Amino acid sequence: MSTVPIGPIHPVxxxxxxxxxxxxxxxxxxxxxxxxxxHRGIEKIMEGKHCHKGIHLAERVCGICSYIHTMTFAECxxxxxxxxxxxxxxxxxxxxxxxxxxxxHLIASAVYNLSIEHETLAMWLLNVREIVMDLMExxxxxxxNMSYNVIGGVRRDINREMMDEIYxxxxxxxxxxxxIIEVFETGPLIALRSKDIGILPYHEVMRTRAxxxxxxxxxxxxxxxxxxxxxxxxxxxxxxWRTEGDNFARMMVRHEEVLESVRLIRxxxxxxxxxxxxIRVKAEIKGGKGVWxxxxxxxxxxxxxxxxxxxxxKRIMIRTPTVMNLEAYKYMLKTCPTVADAVSTYTSxxxxxxxxxxxxxxxxxxKEIPVGVKHP
Amino acid sequence: MIxxxxxxxxxxxxxxxxxGCNGCDIEIVSCLSPRYDIxxxxxxxxxxxxxxxxxxxxxxxxxxxxxxxxxxxxKTPEPKVVVAVGACALSGGIFKEGHVxxxxxxxxxxxxxxxxxxxxxxxxxxxxxxxxxxxxxxxxKLIKEKMEKNEV
Numbered sequence: 107m108s109t110v111p112i113g114p115i116h117p118v119x120x121x122x123x124x125x126x127x128x129x130x131x132x133x134x135x136x137x138x139x140x141x142x143x144x145h146r147g148i149e150k151i152m153e154g155k156h157c158h159k160g161i162h163l164a165e166r167v168c169g170i171c172s173y174i175h176t177m178t179f180a181e182c183x184x185x186x187x188x189x190x191x192x193x194x195x196x197x198x199x200x201x202x203x204x205x206x207x208x209x210x211h212l213i214a215s216a217v218y219n220l221s222i223e224h225e226t227l228a229m230w231l232l233n234v235r236e237i238v239m240d241l242m243e244x245x246x247x248x249x250x251n252m253s254y255n256v257i258g259g260v261r262r263d264i265n266r267e268m269m270d271e272i273y274x275x276x277x278x279x280x281x282x283x284x285x286i287i288e289v290f291e292t293g294p295l296i297a298l299r300s301k302d303i304g305i306l307p308y309h310e311v312m313r314t315r316a317x318x319x320x321x322x323x324x325x326x327x328x329x330x331x332x333x334x335x336x337x338x339x340x341x342x343x344x345x346x347w348r349t350e351g352d353n354f355a356r357m358m359v360r361h362e363e364v365l366e367s368v369r370l371i372r373x374x375x376x377x378x379x380x381x382x383x384x385i386r387v388k389a390e391i392k393g394g395k396g397v398w399x400x401x402x403x404x405x406x407x408x409x410x411x412x413x414x415x416x417x418x419x420k421r422i423m424i425r426t427p428t429v430m431n432l433e434a435y436k437y438m439l440k441t442c443p444t445v446a447d448a449v450s451t452y453t454s455x456x457x458x459x460x461x462x463x464x465x466x467x468x469x470x471x472x473k474e475i476p477v478g479v480k481h482p
Numbered sequence: 483m484i485x486x487x488x489x490x491x492x493x494x495x496x497x498x499x500x501x502g503c504n505g506c507d508i509e510i511v512s513c514l515s516p517r518y519d520i521x522x523x524x525x526x527x528x529x530x531x532x533x534x535x536x537x538x539x540x541x542x543x544x545x546x547x548x549x550x551x552x553x554x555x556x557k558t559p560e561p562k563v564v565v566a567v568g569a570c571a572l573s574g575g576i577f578k579e580g581h582v583x584x585x586x587x588x589x590x591x592x593x594x595x596x597x598x599x600x601x602x603x604x605x606x607x608x609x610x611x612x613x614x615x616x617x618x619x620x621x622x623k624l625i626k627e628k629m630e631k632n633e634v
Contacts, residue, residue: 115529115554120507121499122547143546144501147580166576169505169600213508232515239512250505250600460504 107135110445112452114143120217121459127448134439134448139432145463149422157183157257157391157417164409167424168461169250170213173206174402175424176255182398182409183257183417187391194385195259196337197378201272202245202254204367204374208279209238210403211319211360214456215290218357221450222299230286237279241272257417259386269375280368287361300353304438304451307351316434317427318405319359320455324351331401341373352441353454360456391417402427404456426461491524493614496534496558500551501582502541505600506568510538513603520607531557536614538606542570542582543589555590561621563614564592567606569599593617 108129114122122143128136148167152160157179164179165172177199184191212235219228239249245264246252254261264272290296306316311324321329327347332338346362348355393415399408405427412420435455442448499507510527513520520527531537531554543551555564566586569575572595574584586592594613596605 114550115496115498115531120511121504122501143550144499144541144544145546146501146542146544146577146582148577151577151580163576166503166505169503170508172503172505213511216511229514229516232512233517236512236515236517249602250508251503458504460502 112449121457123457123459125452127445129445132444134442134445137436137439137448139435141459141463143463144460149424149464152419152422155419157413157419160419160422161255161257162253164424165251165253167426168458170210170458171206171402171404171407171461172251173203173254174400174407176253177203178398178400178402178407178409180255180257181400182396182411183391183413184389185398186394186396186411186413187389189258189387189389189391191259192384192387193381194263194378194383197374197381198245198260198264198385199255200337200341200374201371201378202242202252202260204371205238205242205245207367207403208364209235209242210456211364212238214453215357215360217456218353218450218453219290219296221453222296224293224296224299227286227289227293227296230282234279234282234286237275237282241275244268244271256386256389257391258389259384261386263385269379272371272375276368276371280365283361283364283368287358287365290361291358297354299447299450300357300454301350302352303442303447304353304454305351305441306434306438308349310437311351311434314434314437315430316405317430318402318456319356319363320431320434321405322347323355323359325349329406331399331406335400338370341370341377343370353451356454391415404428404458404461405431407461424464426458428455428458428462431455432457432462491615493525493536493610493618494530494534495525495527495536495538495610496529496531496554497527497538497540498531498551498554500539500541500547500571500586501544501577502568502570506540506571509600509603510540510567510606513606518603518607523607523611525607525610532559534558535562535618536610537562537564538567538610539564539571539586539592540567542574542577542580542584543586544582548583548589551586551589560625561618563594563617564590565594565596565609565613566592567596567601569597571595572597575599 110127113119113124124140126138127134152163164175167175212231216228216231243249246254306324308325327345330345332343395412397410408425410423438451571586596609
């Protein structure tokens with residue numbers, strides 16, 4: 107038995123993480139995942155700060171899914187202090203959130219295609235993604251880390267010209283992405299590298315608590331928290347799901363969710379046109395405790411917080427999806443014949459390490475040093 | 483001589499995330515897309531510090547990374563250039579009060595800094611092209627002079 111370390115710096119990984127693969131010949135038998143490289147103590151910094159400052163920190167929990175974190179943060183506070191936000195803001199939130207979901211799923215798909223050595227598709231996907239990035243820049247003013255949400259609504263409104271542009275760009279985008287999905291679905295070489303590899307069966311989903319597209323690819327559509335969100339219910343959202351549970355199913359769930367997102371954006375824009383009034387209300391923040399859950403691009407994200415009157419954060423707990431999905435990775439390894447497949451299976455769960463790291467201990471010379479004590 | 487002349491348009495880049503929020507990393511990934519096409523300028527992103535000329539460092543340096551970053555810096559062959567990408571790598575940014583050491587300059591010497599949260603892909607490409615060829619050529623000259631005087 108030999109071990110192969112992958113990371114923390116590796117061509118396939120976007121983020122620092124070390125996976126130690128235990129090999130029997132060429133077949134991976136077990137994996138040990140070493141995390142803790144990107145722990146910054148966000149929850150600790152937020153304590154004692156006003157929530158208008160806290161929302162910027164919540165945005166930087168993760169750069170890829172930055173919008174959904176601010177949305178959950180804002181909705182959690184609105185839930186605690188019972189603020190009703192205007193209809194316009196609700197639809198604008200859905201539009202931006204779905205745009206970001208498209209960009210996140212496309213980058214996940216591009217990285218997966220790079221890891222199965224299909225560079226052409228990866229480049230196409232990255233190029234199509236730029237259309238979505240342009241739309242996000244037009245709506246909010248920045249490509250990533252948009253600071254679009256505020257407590258009680260959103261920061262900027264869109265006008266008629268922007269709406270026409272969104273409709274036009276979406277048509278262009280949908281045509282291209284349908285072509286790419288067809289290539290992915292019918293490609294014989296892609297099927298060889300992804301079908302029946304990294305299977306997570308239905309009965310093991312329960313054991314690993316996997317969430318998001320990983321879970322939906324194994325036949326659990328009710329894991330989508332958008333089903334429980336009032337605005338999405340209004341927009342008649344239907345979850346995408348498959349039953350195979352292999353790498354191919356996980357990527358196809360993401361691809362079909364992109365198409366579903368395009369449909370949701372169109373519908374939300376139609377509803378938005380009928381609304382009138384403000385995009386933001388004056389928020390009077392009352393103290394209390396509360397929990398709010400939302401469907402991030404990788405699974406459910408939970409914010410549990412306690413605030414005082416006026417909006418100082420007493421305690422906050424953020425739970426992000428990747429920890430559960432990384433646990434599921436160990437079960438997927440049973441059906442990975444080679445190391446290369448183990449790497450592509452890793453990218454197929456779309457891990458986001460920046461989200462993940464909440465509390466750590468640094469182990470130095472066999473002694474545990476809690477973080478926060480000055481580093482020697 | 484080699485880097486001055488022939489490898490001016492063959493810059494190998496290693497991206498190191500020292501605890502950032504991923505925002506800068508995906509902007510570097512979008513540099514690969516055909517719209518920006520980083521490879522037409524002769525820049526190749528391949529994440530191997532032992533072959534790299536340029537280290538692109540994103541994010542504040544977290545406590546766990548402090549020694550690892552020094553190791554990676556030592557692994558990279560001379561002449562090398564360090565570029566700090568994003569507000570966090572400049573000064574610690576929004577995470578200054580957290581469990582971080584601060585900017586990259588506190589751990590290793592930095593040649594160029596790109597502000598922004600995150601900087602646009604075009605700015606990243608522009609900075610690498612402006613800094614890397616000249617700095618690498620200059621450093622190679624210095625190393626050569628030292629070798630001639632038998633100082634190294």
